[in-house]
Amino acid sequence: MIISDAQTRQPIAGTTVEWSNGQYQVTDASGKVPVNPIANGMTLSAIGYKGIQVPVSQLSDTIFLERFNLFLQPVEVKATRAGEKAPFARTNLSAKDIEKQNLGQDMTFLLNQTPSVVVNSDAGNGVGYTGIRIRGTDATRINMTLNGIPYNDAESQGMFLVNLPDFASSVSSIQVQRGVGTSSNGAGAFGATLNVSTNEFHEKAYGELNNSFGSFNTWKNTVKAGTGLIDGHFTLDARLSRIKSDGYIDRASSDLKSFFVSGAWLSEKSSVRLNVFSGKEKTYQAWNGIPEADLATCRTCNSAGTEKPGTPYDNETDNYQQDHYQLFFNHAFNDRLSLNAATFLTRGRGYYEQYKAGEDFAAYGLPYPVIGDSTIETTDLVRQLWLDNYFYGGIYSLQYKQKGTQLTFGGGYNRYDGNHYGNVIWAAVGVPQGYQWYNLDARKTDLNFYGKWQQQLGTRWQTFVDLQYRKVDYRIDGFRDNPTLFVNNTYNFFNPKLGINYSQGNWNAFASWSVGNKEPNRDDFEAGLTQQPEHETLYDWEIGVEQKFHRAAWSLNGYYMRYHNQLVLTGKVNDVGSYTRTNIPKSYRLGVELQGTIQPLTWLRLQANLNLSDNKVMDFTEYIDDYDEGKQVVNQYNKTDISFSPSVVGGYTISFMPFRQAEAAFIGKYVGRQYLDNTSNKSRSLDAFYVQDLRLSYTVKNLVFHDIALIVQVNNLFDKLYTPNGYTYSYIADRTTVTENYVYPMAGINWMAGVNIRL
Template sequence: MKKLLLGICALILVIPVFAQQRKLTVIDASSRQPVPGATISLPNGKSILTDQEGNFELPEAIKNAIFSSIGYKTASLNIAMGQDTILLERYNLFLQPVEVKAIRADDKAPFARTNISAQEIGKQNLGQDLPFLLNHTPSVVVNSDAGNGVGYTGIRIRGTDATRINMTLNGIPYNDAESQGLFLVNLPDFASSVSSIQIQRGVGTSSNGAGAFGATLNVSTNEFHENAYGEASNSFGSFNTWKNTVKAGSGLIGDHFTIDARLSRISSDGYVDRASSNLSSFYVSAAYLSEKSSLRFNAFSGKEKTYQAWNGIPQSEANTNRTYNSAGTEKPDGPYENETDNYQQDHYQLFFNHSFSEKLSFNTAAFLTRGRGYYEQYKADEDYSKYGLSNPVIGGETIENTDLIRQLWLDNHFYGGVYSLLYKHKGTQLTLGGAYTQYDGKHYGKIIWAETGIANGYKWYDNNADKSDFNFYGKWQQKLNAHWQSFADLQFRTVNYAIDGFRDNPGLTTDSRFNFFNPKAGITYTRNNWNAFASISVANKEPNRDDFEAGVNQQPKAERLYDLELGLERKTSRYSWSANFYYMSYRDQLVLTGKINDVGSYTRTNIDQSYRMGIELQGGVKPASWISLLGNITLSENKVRDFTEYIDDYDAGIQLERKYKKSDISFSPSLIGSATALITPFANAELAFIGKYVGRQYLDNTSNRNRSLAPYYTQDLRLRYTVRGKFFNETGFVFQVNNLFNKRYEPNGYTFSYIYDKIFYTENYVYPMAGINWMAGVNIRL
């Protein structure tokens, strides 16, 4: 299977295909300027985009298509023989969101990037979380606690986890301010409201929010819908998984107003025992548009209740007891039925865009993210001292422990403002932008029941955290001549973070300040559908909340990354390919070493030097009108130059040290690949064969194969058929089989080692994924 994947990808990257094509240009009807990024929707359901010069190529056999672009009226046009231009009429309204343009990399920016449209997302949006919808983009590895992509999921890009991936929603930071993670379970079915996603791999351009140490995810929802619409999407599949979505939009009312809304529900039993999910969300966006300005308000919310499946299973049981879940099993007479995570996150976003002239435009936005929730646990034989209590004496007998049920709460407000100013004239584009954000977080725990000696509602810890983040940046893109363009980007960021104690270390308080300077520079060469670029970037990142619990004498340092990117690509309407080389050099990267902190917990430690070096290859080819081949491969080397492992020796009551030279960075496979064959057997039908390969992943930084996850190759099959103009405007049927050949694999896990009774033990835990499973959906558009 591995050879098949590599063979398909090699075929994609080297085969040029020739077919009867004609070249056309989409231009603005009034200014006669080209329209880059316009969408051409073909009768067979496919779509293509115009390049930076507004050009595209169309098969001779296609005589009509639908042309659309933000800011222009959608046009359904017949294409005459010999015609070489398409005219689009501009709306006399301000439609393009400045907040998205300010932080995204355009086609000539010197960074590795992937753009994903709403249409591409919709093809596979059957209920799985957002990371699984990005699974087949370059250098991506995803995982799921429940084993089927619903509930808690994770994503790594170039081996870096979500705490190092910067994510924005319409230019507004999304990462959790303290852990810096991406908890996308709090935004169930958000993909149904997304208009586009851009993934920037590496440091990328300056964005608001957390530092990008592996990638940036820019997610946009602020899309203009010209006409009124209504949609209903329903899907059902394995593990009693349901997704129900209703969407509606008013279109343009009175030449100025629009409103869009969505309501979603997702539920699943999960592949793993009791790993159930009950998720709900809504999205509302209202806008007022005029010739020079736009005002938009977004309100969206997600609520999740998931049964905990965080513990994984021993790797030794991965073949015999794959669905076992230890969560809740401390309860004597059976698993505790409410061992759940409960959280609600509400988002409010207000945007104002204004165009001063054709050259100058401005954006400002204010936002509030409100989160609150808890996870509940049944704990057996807990010591009273752990909860700050003395042992109770009942009937003359001293009680030393008790069973109890506890809730660990997080209650926070995250708010602030962002802004951007864009100037564009001839070959010069300048962007000034920035943000100020404030996070107020409360961490506390409550005992809601105890067998003996603790009153219901007892709060045993109550710790607050305060974090402010201020940044501003300037970007300068300059066209040097017809083929060369330079890029410069300077960002200053300052972070203040104060923590008023920790659950297991209430006396430890911190108050830290970080000042970061993040410069970036690059150059791009374009000519005759060729594009080459080079860039070098610097990024800095503050530690996470847990890193500060290391102890008074073990406070962590900030991390730094130097990123070199070299790219070459060629795109035509018949085939495309690209190669991107990267070298990411880290200073003081924080990693788990086995070292324990002041309260006996494992903590991340700064290591001096480490690096990631690789090449990302991707491409697509259309051998015939009825088939398209797509694929990507990442080959990489990911190393810690000098690594020290700490091992608990319980016999001696100390930690032993082991040193390694040039060992592999954990969770960083040297080979990642994806290949897709899209077949159109007849009109309005599509058959997709999808393969994914992930190489060996080490669970720690020792390169020990006994602490690793085996490579895996999985295949999916998706069938789509669309009926147009019968009972509804459009009815789409989707059937997808995941893990078609029932591969047993685990994309995530953890490990720890220790010495006890003079024997060395290693415990590996993994998170199994489901075998063959399926989803079916019906999507109706009025």
């Protein structure tokens, strides 16, 4: 069966087909979808088209959709995403993919079954602070955009999704690009890209109540509503969410709140949309990890807050609020030329609070108090380390498309103004009330523009050229532990991407070469004036082939990612005695990614992916503190494994549909050994792990409400004790080398259950 445009008679790619028995599919570039023989009808929806319900009696070889006489296609998404024939490795997730597993865990955990992904959680249950790596690339090297607008923190370059609680409930689609990928706004993609879209159009009014409860007293409550199309031009959508959890690790609690509001005005040629959303988080700190030696006896122990005598300090918490304002304008001049422009403001402020015992007054710029005949050198105190920032700017893109030619010109400008300061809010002795011991500013500007040219050559070949220029200015007026170190650097990057695609029948193949450049993050600059880091460069070769059938599909992607001056931890101490990342001249990632989907029976579907890779650092230098001699010992290595880059990562989902509206899914994940540093020392590594989950769902339709979905998910079904993240350091004392590993264990068997009601 083919889904086509009623006016042009052309196939419609990306149409969501939801069958009456609860199964759903998305049409490919040819608009094809296999007929489901056990369903008695289907619902079709596609961006820019009127949704329809088709009973089984009206199914035919071709189904036509009528266009809306409104501008609905988000141009900002088309400008930054890889299209159906773009020569890059990618995975697309629809709102349906996200919805069926969205029970309260962070968005990173919703991506766990995409290829080459490894996720972790400080609290051990996927709520609160979480992390993600793609092909071994950590979050500071993954470019993330929200509707084309950059999200990564400008200074650390990390993705702190804890600041967007339950954002997945407002997401209409996600594209994960692996490798350098296409040009995007914001921090340069240096191994992967997450392109998240929320600008979905709802034709009809709706309301939803989503509630989940599970292990560790975890609650998720979400209310969503939308007006549908009002007077043929207006829509308004809103969401309010709350997530609370005690966490698996002791005291690793989370209290997360968020809202999302999106209003749009639509006409035949133009659209204006305003998004306002905010997240507020309070999490008890769990980022210290647990000594590996203590796992057997105290797997959930948390050292945060224990510097306080007696019971742990009850407010050793991280507190942050982030507000987002996004304004979009889209306009189609004609069928060939369209424009997108957007402006944004991200406002962030918050602090983390700590109880510190025995702190030296000199470290806070204070004189030693004298009480009687005694000079006091240390005190217990409670401090707050604040971050107060504004991130603002604009993006634009202009798209031209005619016959086999598609041109896109775009770019953006943003500025970050950040203020770092620290307050002592209580001290046992000797600190003035309301004392502030540092107040430092930072500014960063980022300008980029790009041009993309896709050209169809005949019926089978398509070429791709993507050229981006990016300029970064970074000024730092001192650091907390080094207030007199000032940094003022400018970077000029040229990031070209070239590729070719071949398609014939149900076959598609591609090859590409891309370059990515990335500036150091804030902490790297604290190395000192004599140890300033250089920028990193990545050369990425990708080649892939895929084949699609009605009931099956498979793909194989090979990649070679060669790094120049990659920044890694070596154990080297900087000018203020802290460990800093150091440029290493040569390193690489070489691997293959395999994916497959097959539905041999109407009630059985199998999906799997596998990454096999070789990830190496050439000529690595390690530095170890020698406390006996008061210096650092240097060790040389010829060829070692890149840290946190397992050679095997795989996942699978086996779905059974025993009867209409019911599904049972067995979900598995395997992650090979991960080294905590770059020495390939097995004593500094995390064991490989294999975990399995079970998800059961059942939907009741048109019984009081439009539908009621019941979902139960059992995570870590067989109670595997595993740790996906950690860190290590070594030192020499009493002429003995001592290695200390700290890890972040995940919970054993645990569960979540949800009830989703659509009014």
